[in-house]
Amino acid sequence: MQQPLKTAIAGALGRMGRQMAEAVAADPRLELAARFHRPGSAGEGLVERDDALALADAVIDFTSPAASAELARACAARGGPALVIGSTGFNAAELQTIAEAAKTIAIVRSGSYSLGLNMLTGLVEQAARVLGAHDCDIEIVEAHHRMKVDAPSGTALMLGEAAARGRGVRLDDVVRRGRDGVIGPRPTGEIGLAALRGGSLVGEHSVGFLGEGERLTLSHSAGDRSMFARGAIAAALWVAGRPPGEYDMRDVLGFAAS
Numbered sequence: 001m002q003q004p005l006k007t008a009i010a011g012a013l014g015r016m017g018r019q020m021a022e023a024v025a026a027d028p029r030l031e032l033a034a035r036f037h038r039p040g041s042a043g044e045g046l047v048e049r050d051d052a053l054a055l056a057d058a059v060i061d062f063t064s065p066a067a068s069a070e071l072a073r074a075c076a077a078r079g080g081p082a083l084v085i086g087s088t089g090f091n092a093a094e095l096q097t098i099a100e101a102a103k104t105i106a107i108v109r110s111g112s113y114s115l116g117l118n119m120l121t122g123l124v125e126q127a128a129r130v131l132g133a134h135d136c137d138i139e140i141v142e143a144h145h146r147m148k149v150d151a152p153s154g155t156a157l158m159l160g161e162a163a164a165r166g167r168g169v170r171l172d173d174v175v176r177r178g179r180d181g182v183i184g185p186r187p188t189g190e191i192g193l194a195a196l197r198g199g200s201l202v203g204e205h206s207v208g209f210l211g212e213g214e215r216l217t218l219s220h221s222a223g224d225r226s227m228f229a230r231g232a233i234a235a236a237l238w239v240a241g242r243p244p245g246e247y248d249m250r251d252v253l254g255f256a257a258s
Contacts, residue, residue, distance in 0.1 A: 005240055006033040008056035008081070010071055012046060013037045016062035016086065016225060023229035024060070029237060033057075038067070049074065053081060058236040062086040062228075065150075069094035076101035082239045084232050085109040088154025102246035108239045110249040111154030113231025117205065118249045120220045121162045124207050127218065128166025133189035136209040136216070138163050143196035143204040151195035152177065159207055163191055 007024050011017040012035035025032045034052035035045055053059065053074065058081050061068050068087040075083050085098070088111055098107060112118065128138065140163070142156040152160075157171075164171040169189065176192045206219035222228075231249065238252045249255075 004029060004031040005237060006031050006055060006057045007236055008034040008036065008052040008059045010049075010052075010059055010061035011037060011063035011067070013041060013043055014062065016228065019225050019229050020060050020062065020232060023226070023233060027233055030233065050078075053078060056081045058082045058084060058240045060084045060086070060232050060236055062232075065090040065094045069097040072098045072101035072105075072107060076104040080105055082106040082236075082242065083108070084235045084239060086113060086228065086232055088157075089150030099246060102244060104244050106239045106242035106244055106247065108235040108247045108249070108252060110231075110235070111156075111158035112203075113228045113235060113249060114220070114222065115231060115253070116227070117155055117158075117220050117222075118231075118253055118255070120205070120207070120218055121158055121250070122255055123218055124159050125162040125166040127207075127209055127216065128163040131209050131211070131216070133167060136211040137186060137190065137192075139192040139194070139208045139210060141194045141196070141206050141208070143198075143201050145201050146198050148197060151197065152193045153195065153203070153205075155203065155205055156193055156195065159205060160191055160193055163207065 007030045009017055009021045012021055021032060021035055024030045033055040034047050036047055036049045036052040061071055061083060065087050068085045072083055075081060082105055085107060098109060101107060140156050140159050142153045144153060160171045160175060164174060174189050174191050176190050178194060202224060203222040206217055209216040235252050239247065
């Protein structure tokens with residue numbers, strides 16, 4: 001019988017950290033090897049980060065961009081464990097730190113760990129490939145709870161990248177993040193991103209393909225955070241023992257090879 005995957009949880013006192021710990025402890029395929037938070041944090045059963053890394057085959061991390069980048073560096077410096085990153089809102093330097101760490105360890109990093117949202121990403125890419133820039137305008141709208149600190153969401157950016165990939169362009173070259181004032185006509189090929197914040201929304205994302213006389217909308221609504229926990233567990237089980245590299249949920253679900 002295969003041994004359970006020894007799994008550590010970063011940011012264990014946060015909302016997702018608590019939910020991840022519960023999900024890991026309840027899954028017979030995994031063993032909750034350690035829980036840790038920022039240095040100096042107190043809590044029952046918490047250990048220091050380096051002690052947790054020594055106990056784990058994989059770490060699941062939903063913390064912050066800076067903390068995730070530093071964790072990736074620390075994991076790489078000791079040659080493991082593998083890492084699943086769910087933080088969003090990274091700057092270029094933090095992404096570079098993760099990319100450097102991925103030369104030594106296996107890392108899964110995704111803007112969303114929802115199976116439904118990753119399926120939506122594939123559909124958006126396919127639709128953008130068929131519905132060209134002269135056929136449809138693309139607008140992405142996302143809504144999250146009032147406590148979310150980054151905008152647009154990592155998932156919205158993931159959907160934007162999928163749309164750009166379908167059209168064979170770079171998102172940074174065509175994206176418009178919000179509009180205000182007299183902005184003139186909409187440029188052909190522009191991909192719009194809009195973010196809404198309020199209440200306790202877990203997450204809603206829609207991608208509109210707006211043509212002359214018709215509109216196609218692809219959307220996803222999150223009911224609760226348990227779907228992210230399930231996806232992160234699937235990523236942890238997949239990434240442990242993989243060769244070094246930076247992967248995403250398309251790799252985990254087998255979409256990248258298709």
